[in-house]
Amino acid sequence: MTTSLPRNASADQLAERLLAGDRLALARLISAVEAGRPDARHTLRCLFPKTGRAHVVGVTGPPGSGKSTLATRLAMTYRERGSTVGIVAVDPTSPFTGGAILGDRVRMMELHSDPDVFMRSMATRGVMGGLARSTLDVVLLLDAFGKDVIMIETVGVGQDEVEIARAADSTVVVGVPNLGDDIQAIKAGILEIADILVVNKADLAGADRLVADLRTMLQLSTTAPRTGWTPPIVQTVATEGSGVSELVDTLAEHRAHLETSGNWRVRRAESARRQVRAIVEDRVQRRLEAVTAGEEWQARFASIAAREQDPYSVAEEVLSAVADLHGQ
Numbered sequence: 001m002t003t004s005l006p007r008n009a010s011a012d013q014l015a016e017r018l019l020a021g022d023r024l025a026l027a028r029l030i031s032a033v034e035a036g037r038p039d040a041r042h043t044l045r046c047l048f049p050k051t052g053r054a055h056v057v058g059v060t061g062p063p064g065s066g067k068s069t070l071a072t073r074l075a076m077t078y079r080e081r082g083s084t085v086g087i088v089a090v091d092p093t094s095p096f097t098g099g100a101i102l103g104d105r106v107r108m109m110e111l112h113s114d115p116d117v118f119m120r121s122m123a124t125r126g127v128m129g130g131l132a133r134s135t136l137d138v139v140l141l142l143d144a145f146g147k148d149v150i151m152i153e154t155v156g157v158g159q160d161e162v163e164i165a166r167a168a169d170s171t172v173v174v175g176v177p178n179l180g181d182d183i184q185a186i187k188a189g190i191l192e193i194a195d196i197l198v199v200n201k202a203d204l205a206g207a208d209r210l211v212a213d214l215r216t217m218l219q220l221s222t223t224a225p226r227t228g229w230t231p232p233i234v235q236t237v238a239t240e241g242s243g244v245s246e247l248v249d250t251l252a253e254h255r256a257h258l259e260t261s262g263n264w265r266v267r268r269a270e271s272a273r274r275q276v277r278a279i280v281e282d283r284v285q286r287r288l289e290a291v292t293a294g295e296e297w298q299a300r301f302a303s304i305a306a307r308e309q310d311p312y313s314v315a316e317e318v319l320s321a322v323a324d325l326h327g328q
């Protein structure tokens with residue numbers, strides 16, 4: 001599988017190698033999509049029909065709640081059950097092995113050496129943004145590669161992160177006791193996207209209290225009657241692995257529920273809508289940057305300043321130039 005891969009391998013060659021199980025080709029294509037290279041887009045298009053099989057699991061929650069530790073444990077449990085795993089960490093505040101203590105780091109290293117686990121930390125958001133777009137592209141590559149389960153770790157703040165979490169089939173929101181204002185920390189915008197609530201660090205005092213508070217909040221929620229699914233609350237101690245097996249079972253139940261209720265397709269169509277928008281927004285933004293950086297436009301802007309032209313007319317012209325996206 002690791003016969004040499006020419007430096008200048010074309011996107012098509014890389015796609016072929018990826019489908020044949022070549023991890024190096026996967027890594028290279030991931031870099032290409034992160035950079036937003038046009039040939040990578042062609043590859044993604046070709047690979048798309050080979051995707052859609054993986055169970056995409058979002059793991060979201062405040063920094064330090066134990067998402068990376070939990071994702072590591074989840075990956076181990078999935079591996080024990082014979083599933084292959086991909087993990088994409090989108091956390092600019094801490095790398096995957098961030099605040100982890102030695103024991104956790106050793107486990108993560110072990111996972112790294114398992115050929116059936118692929119981990120990737122997304123570069124922090126670039127100048128151009130596009131984090132949601134590139135994260136979903138990486139998920140697509142892992143799906144085409146044949147990963148059974150793909151986890152996306154995000155901090156539950158920010159529009160990109162929420163967008164990424166929404167793209168998952170099953171979203172796990174991780175809370176921890178005693179974060180000061182417990183509920184507030186996980187309520188802010190992310191509770192309503194939870195399919196499963198995890199109270200991690202259940203070894204700490206206050207876990208029961210948080211579970212009770214969450215239960216009360218769920219009773220007030222309006223989501224369950226609509227979807228027929230009430231988010232279960234699972235308590236875990238990610239550092240020790242307890243509760244993780246139950247969490248994997250609960251994820252499987254959620255997936256089964258999505259399939260039998262027909263919500264699977266509804267949800268994927270909804271996330272397709274958001275993905276298309278993300279792709280368009282990303283391209284428009286890049287094009288807008290490129291167009292307005294041009295020298296001839298600087299002169300136009302100067303003429304607006306001199307009251308020789310008005311911004312509304314120039315904006316129309318910029319819009320036309322941006323709309324001409326061919327080859328971009």
Ligand SMILES: Nc1nc2c(ncn2[C@@H]2O[C@H](COP(=O)(O)OP(=O)(O)O)[C@@H](O)[C@H]2O)c(=O)[nH]1
Nearest residue numbers: 063064065066067068069099101201237238239
């Ligand atoms: N006591 C306790 N500590 C935990 C547990 N899970 C994770 N931690 C610790 O919490 C810290 C943050 O974990 P990490 O996985 O990096 O959190 P993330 O920022 O959400 O990815 C680390 O020091 C972990 O060892 C747990 O269940 N109990």
Ligand SMILES: [Mg+2]
Nearest residue numbers: 067068091094
């Ligand atoms: Mg983390």
